[in-house]
Amino acid sequence: MYNYLSGGFSAYLYRDLLLGIRNKTDLVKPLIFFLLISALVPLAIAPEAERLAQLAPGIIWILAVLATLLSVERLFSDDLQDGSLEQMLLSPNMLILPILGKIAAHWLMIGLPLTLLSPLIGIWFSLPVVAVIPMILSLALGTAVLSLIGAVGAALTLPRQGGVLLALLVMPLYMPVLIFGSATIQSAVDGLDWTAPLAILAAFLAIAIALCPLAINAGLRLAKNG
Amino acid sequence: MAATNILKIDNLAFERNDTLLFEPVSLQLNSGEALHIEGANGAGKTTFFQILINLLEPSAGSVYFRGQTFSECRYDYLSDILFIGHQSGVKATLSVEENLRWMSPDNTSAEKIALALQSVGLEHYANIPCYRLSAGQHRRVALARLVTTTASLWYLDEPFAALDKQGVAFIEGCMQQHLNSGGAMVFSSHQDLVKIEARSYRLQSYRGVM
Numbered sequence: 025m026y027n028y029l030s031g032g033f034s035a036y037l038y039r040d041l042l043l044g045i046r047n048k049t050d051l052v053k054p055l056i057f058f059l060l061i062s063a064l065v066p067l068a069i070a071p072e073a074e075r076l077a078q079l080a081p082g083i084i085w086i087l088a089v090l091a092t093l094l095s096v097e098r099l100f101s102d103d104l105q106d107g108s109l110e111q112m113l114l115s116p117n118m119l120i121l122p123i124l125g126k127i128a129a130h131w132l133m134i135g136l137p138l139t140l141l142s143p144l145i146g147i148w149f150s151l152p153v154v155a156v157i158p159m160i161l162s163l164a165l166g167t168a169v170l171s172l173i174g175a176v177g178a179a180l181t182l183p184r185q186g187g188v189l190l191a192l193l194v195m196p197l198y199m200p201v202l203i204f205g206s207a208t209i210q211s212a213v214d215g216l217d218w219t220a221p222l223a224i225l226a227a228f229l230a231i232a233i234a235l236c237p238l239a240i241n242a243g244l245r246l247a248k249n250g
Numbered sequence: 251m252a253a254t255n256i257l258k259i260d261n262l263a264f265e266r267n268d269t270l271l272f273e274p275v276s277l278q279l280n281s282g283e284a285l286h287i288e289g290a291n292g293a294g295k296t297t298f299f300q301i302l303i304n305l306l307e308p309s310a311g312s313v314y315f316r317g318q319t320f321s322e323c324r325y326d327y328l329s330d331i332l333f334i335g336h337q338s339g340v341k342a343t344l345s346v347e348e349n350l351r352w353m354s355p356d357n358t359s360a361e362k363i364a365l366a367l368q369s370v371g372l373e374h375y376a377n378i379p380c381y382r383l384s385a386g387q388h389r390r391v392a393l394a395r396l397v398t399t400t401a402s403l404w405y406l407d408e409p410f411a412a413l414d415k416q417g418v419a420f421i422e423g424c425m426q427q428h429l430n431s432g433g434a435m436v437f438s439s440h441q442d443l444v445k446i447e448a449r450s451y452r453l454q455s456y457r458g459v460m
Binding site: 042043106108113114116245 | 300305306324325329337338339343348352
């Protein structure tokens with residue numbers, strides 16, 4: 025059962041997934057954005073295979089960052105408006121697990137579909153086949169970090185709905201993820217060892233899982249106090 | 251039943267923009283008692299509730315739950331209160347039943363949910379998404395929690411807002427039953443209650459000099 029007001033991870037994961045499925049447009053918007061821009065890039069730049077393959081790692085990662093940024097700002101603002109955030113803060117349990125549940129739901133609805141769509145974009149950009157697996161792995165880990173960091177920004181910019189402030193706040197923190205994410209793909213394209221930048225992404229994820237919920241917890245309480 | 255002390259509020263004050271929002275409050279609440287918080291619009295009723303549910307820190311004074319401060323009994327306190335505020339916590343895209351299930355304690359039986367929906371008159375709306383409901387019906391979804399909750403201390407901030415006469419009668423019935431079974435509650439309302447015997451406390455806006 026998923027009906028725990030005071031419940032933990034799985035309760036909030038289930039509820040947010042259900043809400044996401046009911047509001048399909050919110051869910052699909054970032055993905056359409058992701059696909060549309062990647063369809064435009066080869067048209068705007070020369071459609072030569074070598075040039076596109078050079079740009080691909082960077083562009084795929086920039087799109088992943090922007091798509092996450094677009095979707096993360098509503099993570100807590102809807103809950104604040106309808107009062108369910110207040111009820112969440114009244115839970116006697118630690119807030120860490122409900123927060124992680126919400127972020128996991130966000131990743132499953134944004135990061136995972138982006139990851140699964142990325143081979144298609146790889147084909148559009150004539151990305152060498154050897155780079156596809158590294159690309160999928162780096163996006164899977166990296167988008168989870170993006171969701172976690174974005175959630176910190178979303179909590180800190182409450183009660184307003186993110187917007188420019190959110191982008192300014194999280195962009196510097198997104199940069200290392202962007203650098204090591206595209207480095208993973210680039211290394212694979214160049215025939216180098218791509219596990220090192222991937223391992224750094226994994227380390228980012230471990231740190232983010234441990235620290236982001238604490239910052240989000242503080243941010244949410246601050247939002248209710250203000 | 252011997253009345254036990256549930257809540258003790260000692261010289262509670264809250265400061266906003268360098269002045270006190272209301273005259274310091276000292277109150278006691280025993281089991282089986284209801285406390286009616288009155289005050290003009292903007293007198294600080296909602297802020298008062300936010301302090302009681304530990305979302306806001308008071309500027310001075312303290313609140314004791316069964317003789318302990320919040321920090322001593324945070325878990326016990328939060329597991330034993332029910333708060334229904336202005337924002338109902340109802341998700342518009344979830345159905346009536348899903349919302350109630352989400353807001354009820356984890357081991358609530360299906361019969362209890364059905365009973366709660368029936369008592370607020372929403373039994374035929376169980377599978378309707380809440381965005382199709384009227385404001386009053388929205389409110390009823392949130393207030394159906396009064397049937398499913400196991401909390402002994404209720405905080406109801408304007409529970410009668412947007413409700414029709416029948417709805418008000420239902421809430422009063424729930425409140426009476428809760429008091430009879432030894433529960434306690436603090437509520438705010440601009441209406442005069444017919445059935446419930448409650449002590450009134452009027453929040454006075456601060457007049458003193460700093």
